Amino acid sequence: MPRSWRTTAPPSPADNIRPARPDEIPALAALAFEAKASHGYDDAFMERVREALVPVRVDVLAGSVLVAEARPADACGPAVFAGWGALAWRDDGERYVEDLWVAPARQRCGVGTSLLRALLSSAGESGDRCVFVESDPHAVAFYRRHGAVDAGEITSRATGRSLPRLRFDLAVRP
Secondary structure (H helix, E strand, O other): OOOOOOOOOOOOOOOOOOOOOHHHHHHHHHHHHHHHHOOOOOOHHHHHHHHOOOOHHHHHOOOOOOEEOOOEEEOOOOOOEEEEEEEEEOOOOOEEEEEEEEEEOOOOHHHHHHHHHHHHHHHHHOOOOOOEOOOOOHHHHHHHHHOOOEEEEEEOOOOEEEHHHHHHHHHHHH
């Protein structure tokens, strides 16, 4: 019986998670824009949110922005950005998963889970008892699968639309 061989390996989850560097901000912003656009938003909406998808330099310098790297599908060449995420304090005094973006080709491969775990672990190590997320409607199920519970709604600072607000209780996480 003939064997079937793949010519390329499936995308792997994150091979490395590390703090972002300031020189990577443009590439991370482009990845976030591509990830957001992959949910079918129209051009006008994407232009309204463009600035909100750029990692904040001060957060990068503080080590609050994490980058997930993965090997290319053919396992040759340098690591590529698979995604990135950030924690930030908001004006309401609460800590938020401010950003969590996964390159479309790496979605549903474990990258988002790896990044979320790293962010929540960092928050827990800092003494946070809970972390909130202002979720894009397309990501609510992902966050709930990872233990988030509903915590009301919040008005998006970028678009003014009402978004689900979720909470991770870190004290009860394994």
